[in-house]
Amino acid sequence: MCSYLHKAPNGIYYFRMSIPLDLRPFMGGKREIKMSLGLKDRDAAKLVIPDRTKAAHKLLDRARRDKAVATAPEPALPKSPARLDRERAQWEYDQEQAALIEDAAFAADMEIEALEPIMDALAAGHEPNASLSDIARAGRLLVTHEREKADADKRSAIAKMYARYGENGPAVEGQNQPVDCQSDPQPTGPCKGVYLDTDIVDGWAAERKPSPRGKDAYWRDAKLFNSMIGRKSVEQITKADVMAYKRMLIADPKRSQINVRDRLAYLRTLLEWAAQEDIIPGNPARDVKMAVSERGEKRKDFDTDNLTALFSGPVHANRAIPKDGMAGGQAAYWLPLIALFMGARREEIGQLRVCDVKRVPYIDEAEQRQEAWCIDITDTGDDDALPNQIKNEASNRLVPLHPKLIELGFIEYVERLPDQAGRVFPGLKPIGIGQKLTDKWGQWFSRYKVACGIADKAKVFHSFRHTWKTHAVDAGIPERICRQFQGHEGKDAADKYGATPSMRVLVAAIAAYRVPGLKLSGTE
Known part of the structure; x- marks a missing residue:
């Protein structure tokens, strides 16, 4: 036989x-x-x-x-100080790139949201009531959308064809085919019917509690994977599928190396969760990564001239609060100042509640009881329809206010708010799928800084965090204290040991922070 x-x-x-x-x-x-x-x-x-x-x-x-x-194990070698420095620098760069990608995605979403009525009118064959520049831009976006839809349909059709016939097409009688590994149309066991874009995304989101925008991003990446490889039960996804997905992403001229890296990272996260839940025996994407050699435009610090120009503008020099609803009332005045003197993220500041501004007792160096005004940046609080959002666990932090903010009247402003159970900046309204309070405000600030003479596109609101870190280091504030103020995670296992810096140490550190050459006029 x-x-x-x-x-x-x-x-x-x-x-x-x-x-x-x-x-x-x-x-x-x-x-x-x-x-x-x-x-x-x-x-x-x-x-x-x-x-x-x-x-x-x-x-x-x-x-x-x-x-x-x-499967060969890599030899465990001790890391040199130089390697640790390189890894730390790479980690910081990756953090910056992730924030840049988030900002770019938001800007694109906002542009589409603004132009969507024009795009709908063009798609329906109607003449939109808009400027020629907006019509032209909406037309380009509509064409891009239709092309992407056509590409997705084409990939889906090709995937179905391969699933039916294999890569070599239908067999021809009498044809001597070369040796090949034929596709297995079914898993070796019964199909579980657990899918990446529904069951896995929903299960992962239920456990990890991402923002609505974060969950939507993972859902869109799962749909992208399905459109390229074909929708299959998750236990049928193989490393070969992931490698094919990577090759298709790389072959797309519209995608950068960073974009490909992030698409693979999102897929890897979902499959890793499925493996941890024993839905699949292992993560087929665990070792599939994208090496990135290109470097995006790095955000720059605001220099003294930039800060002087910005804070000499009408909002800060004359307390001329804009009537534009996007400016969020008093948020236009306070958000840049708090970011400059505290190093906090934009949304962390915008979502502060009145109860998050509090006096906290501590013992000073003379062993005397003191109190410090602090802001509590946290994702816990009232069970309202819009809970606070933070980036990660390290972002939960209690930090003392810079004395300059108190001098400028921030505490008096908070205490005079009519709704003492509400938010510090009630003029900010949530928008979009992520329900972020400061998204529209960010668009207003981008225009305002240009009006103040800051046209460099690499200098954005997030540059305040870079500026804060530069001046904090110059002031001799230790790295561990800087991370506490900015809500950064530690770089290695050693950073996870030890308690949070004491309030006494934090008060002394923030008092040492200064911005050389900057003069602010007026107090509230």
Whole structure:
């Protein structure tokens, strides 16, 4: 009996050899090696089986070598100080890039939201009532949208074709096919019917509690993966699928290396959660990453001239609070000042509640009881319809106010607010899927800084955090204290040990912070 010889319903004989389970990830996730012998005579087919067997064993040997390389443990070497510095610098750069990507995505969302009525009118064949520049931009966005939709439909059709026929197309009778690993249309066990874009995203989000915008981003990436590879139950997703997804992303000229890296990271996160929940035996995307050599435009600090120009503008020099609703009333005055003197993120400041501004007791160096005005940046609080949002666990922090903010009248402003159970900046309104309070405000600030003479696109509101860090280091504030003020996570395991810096230390540190050359006029 020739165990590798099988006759198809059309009478053609095939060579078929099962692939061991542990080698399948290294042979494209295939279940067996299969090839057509192009013969209908059994005796003739048996004569070519030995050669095909040798070829198949060569493929298996190559897969075993690939497995040995992939599973070989890396030697554990101690990290040098120089390597630790490089890793820290890379971590900070990655943080900046992630924030840049978030800002760019938000700007694109806001532009589409503003131009959506014009796009709808153009799609319906109506003449929109808008400026020529807005119509032109909306038209380009509409064309881009239609092209992306067509590309997604095309990829879906191709995926269905491959699922039906395999990469070589339908077999032709009598054709001698080359040795190949044929696609396995079904998993070895029963299909669980657990899908990436529904069950996995929902389960991951229920546990990790991302913002609505964050969940939507992961859902869109799951849909992108399905459109390129084909929608399949999650246990059917193989490393070969992930590698194919990576190649398709790289081949897309509209995607940068950073974009590809982030798409793979989102997929890796979802599959890692599925593996941790024992939905799948392992994460097929765990080792599939994108090396990034390109570097985006790095955000710059505000220099003294920039800050002088900004705070000499009408909002701060004359206390001329804009009537534009996007400016959020008093938020136009206070958000830049708090960001400059406290190093906090924009949304962290904008979502402050009155109860988050509080007096906190502490013991000073003379062992005397003192109190310090603080802001409590947290994701806990009232069970209202709009809970606070923070970036990560390290962002939960209680930090003392800079004396300059108290001098300028921030405490008096908070105490005079009519709604002492509400927010510090009631003029800010939530918008979009993420329900962020400061998104529209950010658009207003971008225009306002240009009006004040700051046209450099690399200098944005987030630059206040960079500026704060520069002046904090110049003031001799230790890195551990800087991280506490800015809500940054530690860079290594050693940073996770030890208590939060005491209020006494934080009060002394913020008092040492100053912005050389900046003069602010007037107090409230």
